[in-house]
Amino acid sequence: MTEAKLARPSGNGKQVHTDGRALSTAHVVTGNNPPGLPPGLTRETVPARHLLPVAPCPVCRFRKSESLALPRIMKSIRTALFSRLASSVHAALPACAMLVPVLVTAQVTPVNLLIDNSTVRSSGSYTYYARGTPNVTSENPNDGIARWTVPFFPGSNSYSSTTDKDAGATVTWNQNFGVTNNAGPISFTHGELTDGVIDSTSSVSGYNGAVNFEKGFDLLFDLGGLYSISSVEIVYSDAINRRWNTADTKQSVWISETFPTSSSSLTQLGSNEKATLNAPAGSLLTFSSAESIVGRYVNLSLFMSTSYDFSSNGQNGGRIFEVRIFGTPIPEPGTVAIWTAFVSLVVVAGVRIIRKRNPSS
Structure with missing residues (x-):
C-alpha cells in the first residue's frame, strides 16, 4: 500500500x-x-x-477520509442517499396526512351498538310512536296524528294483562284513543328490546289503537350521536294472537342524522323485508346495505296484524324480542386533526435528523 x-x-x-x-x-x-x-x-x-x-x-x-480515497467516495454516496431519502419523505408527507382519517375511522368489525358500545348504551333510548293517516276513513280514530309526535307504551289489549309490556310501563293507549302524559323514551339499559334476552319473559307486543289504518307504527332509536350504521336485526316471532303482517313486504328501516319530522328526511337501510308466518322465537328480519349510512336516529317502520281501533279481536301484533343495530363510531374532527399533526411532526423530525447528520443534504 x-x-x-x-x-x-x-x-x-x-x-x-x-x-x-x-x-x-x-x-x-x-x-x-x-x-x-x-x-x-x-x-x-x-x-x-x-x-x-x-x-x-x-x-x-x-483522518480516515484523508488516508484513503475509498472513505471519501463512500461519504459522497451516503450524502446522495440521504438527500434522496429526505426528498422522498417530504414528498410522502401529504399522502400521510390524507391517509390519517382513513386509518382513524377504520374498524375491523361493526358491533351491536345497543349492547357493546358503552357510550350508546348509557345515553341512548328508543320510543314507540303512534301513527295516523289523515282522512283515510272517518272511522279511523288516529286521523290527523302526525308521525313522531305521539309516543305510547305497548302491551296487551287487556288492561289486566301484564304480558307484552316494555320496561314494566303501563299501557298508555286507552279506550278513548288517546295517550297519557307519561309515555316517552325507554333507555337502552332498561328496555326489553335491548337487554340481550330472548325468551317469553322479555318480549313486546300489543299495539292496538296505536297504528294507522294500514296497521303500522314507528319504533325510533336514538343513539345519542352520529354512527356509521351497516345493518339492523329484529329478533321476532309470529304466532296465534301475536301476528305480524306476513302477506306484504312492508317492514323497513330508515336512518337520519337529525330527529325525523317527515319521511323525506330519512334514508332507507337496505330494502323492505317480509315477516314469515308462524316464525319461531329467535327468527330474524335483517336489513343491510353495501354502503354504511351515517346517522343518529334509526326508525323501524313496522306493520302488524292488529286492530287500529283497539277492538277485542285478540290480535295484539307480532312479538319483538330484541333489536340490534350494528355500526362503528364516527371520529370527532379533533381526533383526525390530532393524528394528522402527530404524523406530520414525526415526519418533519425525521427530516431534521437526517439533515443534521448530513448537512449537505
Whole structure:
C-alpha cells in the first residue's frame, strides 16, 4: 500500500505535508525512498500501520477520509442517499396526512351498538310512536296524528294483562284513543328490546289503537350521536294472537342524522323485508346495505296484524324480542386533526435528523 501523505520541500528548506503543514523531524527519512516516488519528494517515516484506516497517525492527526480515497467516495454516496431519502419523505408527507382519517375511522368489525358500545348504551333510548293517516276513513280514530309526535307504551289489549309490556310501563293507549302524559323514551339499559334476552319473559307486543289504518307504527332509536350504521336485526316471532303482517313486504328501516319530522328526511337501510308466518322465537328480519349510512336516529317502520281501533279481536301484533343495530363510531374532527399533526411532526423530525447528520443534504 502506498503512503497516504507525501512530503515536499518548502520554500525555506523544511519538509512540509502536501497540505502545507510542517513535518515533525521524526518523519524525515534519511534512507532510500521507496521506488517510484516523484523526484524531490520523501516519504514520511510513519510506521505502515498508521497509514491504515484503523488508526490515525498520533503526530499528524490524519483522518480516515484523508488516508484513503475509498472513505471519501463512500461519504459522497451516503450524502446522495440521504438527500434522496429526505426528498422522498417530504414528498410522502401529504399522502400521510390524507391517509390519517382513513386509518382513524377504520374498524375491523361493526358491533351491536345497543349492547357493546358503552357510550350508546348509557345515553341512548328508543320510543314507540303512534301513527295516523289523515282522512283515510272517518272511522279511523288516529286521523290527523302526525308521525313522531305521539309516543305510547305497548302491551296487551287487556288492561289486566301484564304480558307484552316494555320496561314494566303501563299501557298508555286507552279506550278513548288517546295517550297519557307519561309515555316517552325507554333507555337502552332498561328496555326489553335491548337487554340481550330472548325468551317469553322479555318480549313486546300489543299495539292496538296505536297504528294507522294500514296497521303500522314507528319504533325510533336514538343513539345519542352520529354512527356509521351497516345493518339492523329484529329478533321476532309470529304466532296465534301475536301476528305480524306476513302477506306484504312492508317492514323497513330508515336512518337520519337529525330527529325525523317527515319521511323525506330519512334514508332507507337496505330494502323492505317480509315477516314469515308462524316464525319461531329467535327468527330474524335483517336489513343491510353495501354502503354504511351515517346517522343518529334509526326508525323501524313496522306493520302488524292488529286492530287500529283497539277492538277485542285478540290480535295484539307480532312479538319483538330484541333489536340490534350494528355500526362503528364516527371520529370527532379533533381526533383526525390530532393524528394528522402527530404524523406530520414525526415526519418533519425525521427530516431534521437526517439533515443534521448530513448537512449537505
